[in-house]
Amino acid sequence: MKPFKFLNKCWKIILCAFCAFLFLFLLFLLIKNKLSTLDTVIYQFVTLYRNDSITEFYLFLSYLCSTYFLVMILVFLFLFCKNKKLITYIAFNVLLCYGLNTIFKDIIKRARPTRINMVVESGYSFPSGHAMMSLAFYGFFIYLIYKSKWKKVYKFISILLLSLLITLIGISRIYLGVHYASDILAGFSLSTIYLLLYISFYQRKNIKN
Numbered sequence: 001m002k003p004f005k006f007l008n009k010c011w012k013i014i015l016c017a018f019c020a021f022l023f024l025f026l027l028f029l030l031i032k033n034k035l036s037t038l039d040t041v042i043y044q045f046v047t048l049y050r051n052d053s054i055t056e057f058y059l060f061l062s063y064l065c066s067t068y069f070l071v072m073i074l075v076f077l078f079l080f081c082k083n084k085k086l087i088t089y090i091a092f093n094v095l096l097c098y099g100l101n102t103i104f105k106d107i108i109k110r111a112r113p114t115r116i117n118m119v120v121e122s123g124y125s126f127p128s129g130h131a132m133m134s135l136a137f138y139g140f141f142i143y144l145i146y147k148s149k150w151k152k153v154y155k156f157i158s159i160l161l162l163s164l165l166i167t168l169i170g171i172s173r174i175y176l177g178v179h180y181a182s183d184i185l186a187g188f189s190l191s192t193i194y195l196l197l198y199i200s201f202y203q204r205k206n207i208k209n
Contacts, residue, residue: 012196019189026186030110030126035182042181043116046174055118058172065134065169070094089202090140097136097194101129116177128179131187134169138162139195
């Protein structure tokens with residue numbers, strides 16, 4: 001039983017440590033120019049069955065984490081949700097994650113793919129903004145749903161669908177050729193650390209209030 005108690009208490013630290021290691025390992029490989037094999041293999045696998053219908057599907061998924069779409073959601077929530085304090089935390093989460101992603105991109109300055117991109121994107125590539133933002137934004141909703149008073153079956157379905165959405169948004173960026181697979185992995189790993197810290201911040205603030 002002791003190992004389970006240890007994992008129950010320290011799983012966040014273990015997960016953060018693993019994600020930090022993964023991010024730094026990918027960054028090390030990037031600096032050493034040793035990511036091409038990984039990126040190529042995953043890209044070829046993701047685009048193995050490419051057609052117009054799948055392309056439209058991934059374009060739609062990619063839009064679900066675009067700046068315009070997230071702003072529309074926030075505006076909608078501010079207008080129609082009674083809990084303005086919660087919406088403020090959701091908005092602050094988006095802004096903070098966006099700023100963090102921008103800082104890392106500007107420091108690392110990895111160029112985007114140019115020969116395989118199906119849509120035009122500006123800015124740097126590593127870590128992926130869509131990967132970071134989707135996990136931070138929809139991941140925070142997963143936390144809120146988990147902590148809600150919904151029935152277990154509704155929680156399970158909602159969390160499963162949001163988790164699938166996050167994963168597919170990451171895949172869509174590889175499929176569309178605007179990010180390397182390593183950008184997505186780095187974005188997810190960095191965003192996992194960020195989201196756990198932000199949830200801890202949210203919990204402390206709400207306990208105090």
